């Protein structure tokens with residue numbers, strides 16, 4: 001797709017090409033956040049390709065992974081990595097892009113969790129890791145801001161049950177606690193992996209009304225802080 005802003009960018013190189021990633025635990029409210037900002041003009045919103053993860057050529061790697069993580073974890077995570085990369089490299093057609101999660105959280109949070117919990121065999125993790133390292137070394141994946149929706153695992157557990165996605169019915173609270181801890185170590189405590197962009201933390205245990213209020217309060221920081 002043609003980059004419609006390229007003539008202007010030669011005059012002003014920093015011209016508002018702003019890529020931000022809402023990140024957070026499962027059912028923390030990322031999609032709801034994206035839906036809210038999608039009403040703003042000149043923003044492109046890329047939701048997570050969960051429908052692909054639930055149906056690739058008639059197969060459901062997400063469902064298979066939750067049923068038998070040791071057998072299907074690599075299958076799912078390989079496909080998540082591919083579909084995330086595909087989204088990262090899409091040419092931008094608006095000055096601001098919000099992309100739900102990233103190739104980074106797929107690896108640093110979900111693949112890591114499978115491996116650390118003993119559910120991904122070492123060889124699977126090694127192969128996935130080599131793919132990941134090759135990608136981030138050879139393909140530019142620019143990110144300007146991470147918006148971390150910080151929730152308690154308990155809140156996510158309640159929202160997850162309310163959303164009631166068939167594949168996720170087997171998820172226990174402990175799984176959300178592990179994902180939460182990995183996110184906190186990565187984005188808050190800086191204890192695990194390199195963080196690819198500055199992080200804006202938004203407390204996200206609140207009801208929808210308060211969340212929308214917080215999004216408005218942070219609108220400038222979220223959308224255009226660099227311009």
Ligand SMILES: Nc1ncnc2c1ncn2[C@@H]1O[C@H](COP(=O)(O)OP(=O)(O)O)[C@@H](O)[C@H]1O
Nearest residue numbers: 026027028029030031032159163206207208211
């Ligand atoms: N602030 C909120 N308070 C209560 N329920 C919420 C809130 N934000 C989202 N939800 C609900 O929680 C569920 C998960 O939200 P969603 O935006 O899909 O999360 P994510 O995309 O992070 O998985 C949905 O049913 C959604 O309607």
Ligand SMILES: Cc1cn([C@H]2C[C@H](O)[C@@H](COP(=O)(O)O)O2)c(=O)[nH]c1=O
Nearest residue numbers: 025026027048050080101106110111168
């Ligand atoms: C990135 C990623 C996601 N998943 C799983 C976790 C959830 O069940 C869905 C995503 O839904 P959400 O409501 O947007 O959190 O996909 C995974 O297993 N591995 C991954 O890398």
